[in-house]
Amino acid sequence: MTQQSKIWNDLKSDWARLSDQHLRDLFDTGTRDVGYTAALDDLTLDFSCERIDTLALENLIALARASGLEDAIAAMFNGDHLNTTEDRAVMHVGLRAIAEDALMVDGGAVADLVDPEKARFLEFADAVRSGQVSNAAGKKFTDVINIGIGGSDLGPVMAVRALSEFRGDGPNVHFVSNVDGAHLSDVITGLNPDTTLILVASKTFTTIETITNARAAKRWLQTNLSAKDADQNLAALSTNLKATADFGIPAARVFGFWDWVGGRYSMCSSIGLSIALSVGADNFNEMLRGFRAMDVHFKTAPLAQNLPVLLGLIGIWRRNIMACATVALLPYDQRLEFFPAYVQQMDMESNGKRVTKGGQDVPHGTAPVIWGTPGTNSQHSYFQMLHQGTDIIPVDFILSAQSNSDLTDQHALLTANCLAQSQALAFGKTSAEVRAELLAKGMEPAQVEDLVAHRTFPGNRPSTTILQRAATPYALGRLIALYEHKVFTQGVIWGVNSFDQWGVELGKVLALEVQPLLEDGADLSGLRASTRGAIERINSLKA
Ligand SMILES: O=P(O)(O)OC[C@H]1O[C@](O)(CO)[C@@H](O)[C@@H]1O
Numbered sequence: 001m002t003q004q005s006k007i008w009n010d011l012k013s014d015w016a017r018l019s020d021q022h023l024r025d026l027f028d029t030g031t032r033d034v035g036y037t038a039a040l041d042d043l044t045l046d047f048s049c050e051r052i053d054t055l056a057l058e059n060l061i062a063l064a065r066a067s068g069l070e071d072a073i074a075a076m077f078n079g080d081h082l083n084t085t086e087d088r089a090v091m092h093v094g095l096r097a098i099a100e101d102a103l104m105v106d107g108g109a110v111a112d113l114v115d116p117e118k119a120r121f122l123e124f125a126d127a128v129r130s131g132q133v134s135n136a137a138g139k140k141f142t143d144v145i146n147i148g149i150g151g152s153d154l155g156p157v158m159a160v161r162a163l164s165e166f167r168g169d170g171p172n173v174h175f176v177s178n179v180d181g182a183h184l185s186d187v188i189t190g191l192n193p194d195t196t197l198i199l200v201a202s203k204t205f206t207t208i209e210t211i212t213n214a215r216a217a218k219r220w221l222q223t224n225l226s227a228k229d230a231d232q233n234l235a236a237l238s239t240n241l242k243a244t245a246d247f248g249i250p251a252a253r254v255f256g257f258w259d260w261v262g263g264r265y266s267m268c269s270s271i272g273l274s275i276a277l278s279v280g281a282d283n284f285n286e287m288l289r290g291f292r293a294m295d296v297h298f299k300t301a302p303l304a305q306n307l308p309v310l311l312g313l314i315g316i317w318r319r320n321i322m323a324c325a326t327v328a329l330l331p332y333d334q335r336l337e338f339f340p341a342y343v344q345q346m347d348m349e350s351n352g353k354r355v356t357k358g359g360q361d362v363p364h365g366t367a368p369v370i371w372g373t374p375g376t377n378s379q380h381s382y383f384q385m386l387h388q389g390t391d392i393i394p395v396d397f398i399l400s401a402q403s404n405s406d407l408t409d410q411h412a413l414l415t416a417n418c419l420a421q422s423q424a425l426a427f428g429k430t431s432a433e434v435r436a437e438l439l440a441k442g443m444e445p446a447q448v449e450d451l452v453a454h455r456t457f458p459g460n461r462p463s464t465t466i467l468q469r470a471a472t473p474y475a476l477g478r479l480i481a482l483y484e485h486k487v488f489t490q491g492v493i494w495g496v497n498s499f500d501q502w503g504v505e506l507g508k509v510l511a512l513e514v515q516p517l518l519e520d521g522a523d524l525s526g527l528r529a530s531t532r533g534a535i536e537r538i539n540s541l542k543a
């Protein structure tokens with residue numbers, strides 16, 4: 001038996017001990033006040049409401065160690081080609097490092113590549129904000145449209161929304177991702193092409209949705225401006241400089257990055273230009289500082305105090321030991337409304353894998369389904385199921401101590417709701433409590449008995465609360481890096497390559513094959529009945 005399988009067995013024994021213990025009882029022992037939180041400055045991870053104890057935690061840390069997590073972290077910072085199927089380094093940490101970190105990739109200093117390009121795109125952002133870079137007629141850009149999808153969209157759209165308080169007099173930043181023409185069409189309606197700057201964001205510059213939308217947007221500019229003037233309203237963010245040139249974007253308007261930055265880890269590269277345009281270079285740099293603080297912590301903190309490691313291990317416990325297939329990520333922060341969608345790609349595209357790096361079947365469940373929306377809205381939607389449904393759905397709560405709006409007096413209510421929900425999930429309400437409460441209200445005993453089962457909350461439903469002082473650019477960077485490294489930790493334990501995404505290829509290829517078959521008179525005879533039937537029905541509904 002390998003050391004790892006022994007530890008997996010130990011963890012199963014831990015669960016055998018813990019599975020019939022209620023969080024109420026675990027708290028009643030009075031031993032959960034210490035040892036169930038970890039902090040980095042003002043950021044605290046509170047996992048006291050997880051169905052775990054210190055022994056199980058020790059075994060999880062042993063599992064991380066036996067899986068080679070410490071070496072893997074060192075290897076990432078060392079520029080090793082951890083993305084084995086694409087033979088690439090995994091160096092997104094280099095995008096927010098400082099020169100003194102002396103990171104190297106493929107034989108060269110990361111800072112030599114990153115720093116000049118970062119300076120270029122941040123200078124451009126501030127020049128657009130000040131009006132120094134303007135349209136051909138010298139008018140200031142009022143609006144920016146970022147056209148991109150997946151990692152070239154989700155990080156920027158999330159961060160621009162999260163940091164809207166820091167926008168100052170920056171332009172309005174809009175996002176178009178879907179190849180559904182309604183997306184672009186809805187965004188450009190009401191915008192003035194003359195003063196709209198369009199960013200085409202695509203690592204590969206081959207993604208069909210993005211290139212199709214970019215072509216349509218370019219036509220929109222050229223119909224309204226001269227072809228030459230339209231060039232002033234375009235920029236590209238990509239690693240594929242040949243394709244951006246072929247598309248007709250002048251080199252001075254192309255901001256690059258490198259193949260060792262995965263799409264879903266790219267928002268600190270030039271892909272983040274829309275963020276910098278929205279909040280300015282200083283705030284963007286603050287965000288990078290927050291990222292780096294978590295990077296340094298991940299690299300140097302002992303496993304038992306390492307926040308991303310602990311969050312990753314709690315996820316392993318929930319997914320592999322408690323057999324929970326989904327996780328609800330619930331920010332109690334309206335401006336983090338797109339954070340769950342961002343983490344969804346980061347987590348599920350990274351670890352949604354069924355074979356190990358060596359090509360063997362992974363013997364465990366991997367990436368859980370990540371989903372969620374801001375509290376308190378979610379409470380009035382699906383919390384019924386979280387509290388009384390048949391499945392146990394662990395929750396990550398995210399909360400700031402300080403309000404991020406002018407209506408500071410509402411923040412106590414928001415905070416109270418977050419704390420109340422983790423309490424209700426963990427401790428529930430027993431049938432005895434329900435019975436006593438209803439009888440005290442004067443209800444007839446028979447009626448009380450009819451209602452008891454319906455009004456009982458089983459509790460014992462796990463959650464972790466991530467608390468920070470305030471939702472600043474620095475805090476956002478730190479929070480994102482916390483989740484990035486959590487995903488890394490889990491990928492190492494499952495033994496998968498967290499940095500490729502072959503699973504998205506087949507659908508892309510098939511879409512290109514199906515597209516011509518949607519034309520009138522196309523020969524459908526070679527198709528399987530389901531696709532053929534669907535096309536025939538679509539054709540009959542077209543007119
Ligand atoms: O930035 P690109 O190359 O247009 O890719 C967009 C997205 O497409 C994917 O390759 C697959 O959907 C993602 O990993 C990536 O973030």
